[in-house]
Amino acid sequence: MTIQAPGNARKLDTSISDAANSKIITGYQLTRADSSQLIARSLGLLILQIILAVAFMQNADANTVELHDNLNSYASSEVDDRVETGTLWLRHSDGAVQAPLLNSKVDAVVSGILAKVTLFQEFQNLSSHLIDGRYVFPLPGSAAVKAVRINIGDRVIESVIREKQQAEQIFEQAKVSGHTTSLIKQKRENLFSINLANIEGNAKIHVEVDYIETVTVVDNVYALVLPLTFIPRYTNTLVAESDKNILTRPQLKATRANQLKTHTFDINLLLVTDLQLGELTSPSHEIVYTPVTEGYQINLTRQALMDRDFELRWSWQVPFRPASSVYTETIDDTVYMLGLVNPPSERNPTTRKSANNYLSRELVIVVDTSGSMDGAPIRTAKNALQAAINGLDAGDYFNLVRFSTDTDSLFSASQPVTAKNVHQARRYINSLDAGGGTEMLEAVEFALDTERSPQHTLKQIVFITDGAIGYENHVTNHVANHLGRARLFTVGIGQAPNRDLMKKLAVAGRGTHTFIRDINAVESQMNRLFRGIERPVMRDIEIEWLGEPADMAQESLRDLHDGEPLLFAAKLHPGTLGFIVSGTLADQPWQETVYFQQRSGTEIRAKNAANPVEPFDQSGIATIWARQRISNLLARYNALPSIPANQLSLTGITLSEPKNTHFATRQNIKHRVTKLGITHKLLTPFTAFVAVDNTKINERSANTPATEVANLVPAGNLQIIPMPQTATAIDLFKLISFISFLIALIAGLCLFYLEKHSFSSVSSTECGA
Amino acid sequence: MNTTVDLPKVRLRPSKLLIVSVIAVTASVAVFFAWQAGQIAAKAYLSQWLLQMNWQQRLSTGHSVRPWPGLDSYPVARLFTEENKRGTVVLDNPSGQALAFAPTLISPIPTNHKDSPSGTQARITLRAEQTVAIAGHRNTHLAFLEGVAIGDRVGLETSDGTRRLYQVNDHFIVDTRSEDLLIDTNWQGLLMITCYPFDTIDANGPLRLVVYAAPVAR
Structure with missing residues (x-):
């Protein structure tokens, strides 16, 4: 039995994307939709519209004048009038501070399966006085950060690795005494922060971060990803208060960055090989490559903005696949x-369908409809949902779950695939809008808990999200502990998803992960996902x-x-x-x-x-070993319940034995990670890189402004601090109503006048309309 | 020859039916839009009456309940001005639906971990060290911003019953097509955002008025 004719499905899909395209600011468009509908509905409004247009034009003129006045007064009330040429102001309780500009460049050498990357960040203080700055930046989740240097003028200062608290102390001391100093910390597996203090007026500071990571290989296709921005992470009570201002950052739009000439990105990548390159593509940027003696040199065709992750994929002409x-x-x-x-x-894997012991499947698709998905991501997610629905077979069971601040589902429990249910599902998908918080845990619990009774059903959960949450560990732990017979597959949406969470969730859920950049990649990536589900x-x-x-x-x-x-x-x-x-x-x-x-x-x-194997000598392997060991220890650390030390001493209550052991284990792991970090000079959540420029002391005053360096809004995403449409159509309605009333009155007077005099003898000109 | 003179006369003669139908159409259009405008106003002001009751209940019991079935939003604060001593209840979900009834919180983003089945658990609580940003319709709840001046005082009552006082210290216009609002989330101030300009017909303009108010120690 076929459920849906393919032609029919396509038709539905296009109508969805059209509807989605026209609705640019989803969620805040109610008034516009209402008013335009009303206007379309009423006939005879053509005349009124002309009158309205005239009235509106006059009105608009008045507004522009007013706006200029207002802007001028705003500019003059500010520090100076550079506002118009495009300056990035950060507002504090007492006035505004100019935010430093940031530009970055990446040098990478890929050889074998190792990528050695140097990330250059240039911070520029535009103001003439001393400032402090902070920037939060993403790196790949598996990156081993092994060295940090800062460049001030012609001075190069190498950072040293220290236990985190010790590093913070060194930084604070240097800051207070007026030395230029930097501190780099790891906030999440794939999120890092840099604090800079005492940046001189009109000065530039270069920060170089060296890291190593392994490139990914799937089906002989090699891939390297450099994350360049991130979506502010949603935080709730599960996230430590101290982390909240790191995870939710000020954001800057690409248009504005262009104007300011900030947040640019360039790459210089060397692919060391003696093999013949097969295919080389970047789904994110336009690239150009030149063969050199060592291998291939890869560059961007033009400088880009840091509003999306850089991604490079390549394969060899003759697949290099030694056992x-x-x-x-x-x-x-x-x-x-x-x-x-x-x-x-x-x-030629024996698939589920061709196998003799046919297993029916329960597919639960969970989709993130939180505010961070607003814009292109939600449209992409909706298309992915439609593709997932297309992939259902008769005999399967399915359900759709959406979550934002709350969670709800299409059915209370999975239902069989019938024409009626599929139709209902498509309508449910069409009605989805992005907005609100990201309470992911509740949706995960729901998807894992509601299990159908048939014993031989394969339960598969497809999880579609951008992963912009600050409580990653809670979600991965829950999946790992409550997975049961189910399998969880993740689909990361957008130009800068939280890739680390997507990968970890898939590992915890014993499934695969897929990333969908934009709407054009939906079909290929969803097909890949479903092929992956079928493969052994x-x-x-x-x-x-x-x-x-x-x-x-x-x-x-x-x-x-x-x-x-x-x-x-x-x-x-x-x-x-x-x-x-x-x-x-x-x-x-x-x-x-x-x-x-x-x-x-x-x-x-x-x-x-x-078959003896000859080992290749390659530097960086020790670092990779230490990084993997740290990851492994941290996974155990995060899986254990945390009991703050102060709570232990303050309450004085003897804790139950297992909890006490857990706490001791956590302390032990923390100690081991710190030791590994110091020995191998690696950044971990418990170690930090600190650099102090001892050559110069700056005059520091008590109110040296602290600035934040914004991150670019990922391409396609709408603003996170939204400025909703905050006008109702009430004035328009009032005006239409008033003019209609006026016309009715005039017509009434005409009628009254005509009634008095005989109809036949009067021409319309005398009516005086 | 006579016929050529008669013809325009016939054309110019207005029919009674035409005028009556013009009256009928325009009058019904007038009534229809007056009704629509009335609905917006009624929604904005009558709902505030219901929300005020709900807010009082939250203050006295400490629990928030859904103001009315079907509304996916809960009161989170109450905004006072010099003129409006009764206050305007602020909702926590910045959706188009909620905006019709009240100004809504846009920062911090509403956090709600488990809503208990009875819906009686507290949802968002504003903390003193946060920057609070509120958006509202320029022609209803935040219409007072048109006449706002630096030095004006604004009060905000949070769910624990405490009232914080703010003083307007800046206002400026943001063009959403090219500019962003960078909020220092640790500033502890109050931002009020509404569409700008106030007296235009266009309900979808790109400009926003942002009013900054700094906390005042009482």
């Missing part, structure tokens, strides 16, 4: 290794060491989806000879044995080595 490869780095006689194993790819998954992955066991960064390895390589880091023991990877793919056991042929001068030749 396994090993990268090593030796630091102080310790060998760190990064292993990459490609499990066999199932080219490699489970129970384990590594057994040959010889002396090595120290793995991860405690356990997650499931691998088809086309994904296994990537793991380990600290090798001198006696480690190799490893055996095993797993289960579609109920079939799989195993791969790898012997190291030679390693850091020590000749280790295993007997009966079937």
